[in-house]
Amino acid sequence: MSRSAGQPQPAPEFRAPIAAVLTERGGQVLDGWVERSALLTSSSGADDLRRDGGAVLDALRAALGESGDELDLGAVSRLLSDFSARRTRSGDRPAQTAGAVLALREALLAELAVTGDPEDRFTVAREAGRIVDQLALGSFDAFLAGREEVITQQGEQPLELSTPVVRVWDRVVAAPLVGTLDSARAQVVMESLLQAIADDGALVAILDITGVPTVDTLVAQHLLKTVAATRLMGADCIVSGIAPQTAQTMVQLGIDLSEVTTRASLADALAMAIARVGAHAAQSARA
């Protein structure tokens, strides 16, 4: 954001001294900024800042040099926002990102303290502080946006990691499911299993639900869909690990598994799968 309504604007007469510090002691301001920021961020953050900080200071100096009643910090804000977003995507915590921007305040004030007219120092410092505050608020918006992005991406990862599909034998893949199976997870399982069949050239896929405590109608529907999809890909699908209780529940719910090959345990399913692959290999040898 370039300016916020109601935020006190630095009085025009104090822009010049601040701009002067940036012109004459820009290098020291940048050094001080990087130094203070390094205390709060990782070393890669400090390198980024050294590289990008100069541009921010240049933009700030340019903004201060413009005439007009209102100070337009749009360009500076954008540069800081980009920097913040990049740091967030690199994994910086909130305090680190905010700290990098606030470190500018300290660095700028430190230089202002030793330059210019001593009479005005307090006022100039206060005005400089206001400018940086505005910039900090703007960069916080960017931080939030960057975090949203990271959360969304990370939100998708754990599902995949927690539903691994394993190649248990030549041309046999298995998905041992553990925990509750909601729609989202069931979808991921189906996609992972099918992709594994394609990648592995599997003839048999085993869906093991030993570790799934409850199988309701919804879960059963997902299982049936997965079985149907694996069949379309030319693979047999064996569902293993149906507990007696679960079997009774499914019958009561009217879930029809008559078309589905089932085995009590993963071991039984594996034995069946191995036999199937063996038979296929034998046929292939005869051809």
Add this chain to the structure above:
Amino acid sequence: MATVDPPETVPLDGSDDVIRARHRVRDRAAALGFDLVAQTKLVTATSELARNTHLHGGGGELTITEVEDAGRRGLRLEFTDTGPGIADVELALTDGWTSSGGLGLGLSGTRRLVDRFVRSHPQRRPEQLRVD
């Protein structure tokens, strides 16, 4: 839900238009970063509905709009036809019902492929099916 960019229109008057509609939807979905499964579902749904519009709707058009909802980007597909429409909506949406051989499972199955399926003004023209 906010819209992003002006909508794109694809006519659905000839059989070639069904293919073109598939391609446009695929390109737009891919550009938005839809994963392969989502792309396939959306393009297949497009194929179903575009064919319906062309064969049973007396022709019409597909409007593709990029939309945004709580930070997530999506596609809104609107199929508008100029024909007599399907008189009995409920019947048409039951699996297995066929009208002149082309409809069948397409319509009812299609709603499972998409996040949102809206059928508006079935008794009036033009019909619009929104697929997000």
Add this chain to the structure above:
Amino acid sequence: MTAVPVVRMRDALVAAMQEDIDDRTALELADRLAGEVAAHGARLVLLDVSAAQVVDSFISRVIVAIARVCRLLGAQVTVVGIRPAVAITLVELGLSLDGVRTALTIDDALTALGNGASGDG
């Protein structure tokens, strides 16, 4: 749109569908396969859909029709290479290609049918 290429391998016919196939081409393929099976006494028909990114209800119906017609003419039909995304979409659409054999590769299809053993479908 170009017609689907059909290749004859001994007493098998292999039709490799392209990425995007329109209704007319699908129907034309159905006719041509029926003709070829009858003309050459083919025993196997392999429909390779590994390049197909979209298999909708119409194409599904054509595939099922091809299977039925060819069976009447003495040939077994196997659909080969349905992609994972296509399989998921077909299942969601409620299309299971009932009664049609499927296989991951042409090799598997030939093995499964070689001895008249049971395939999938």
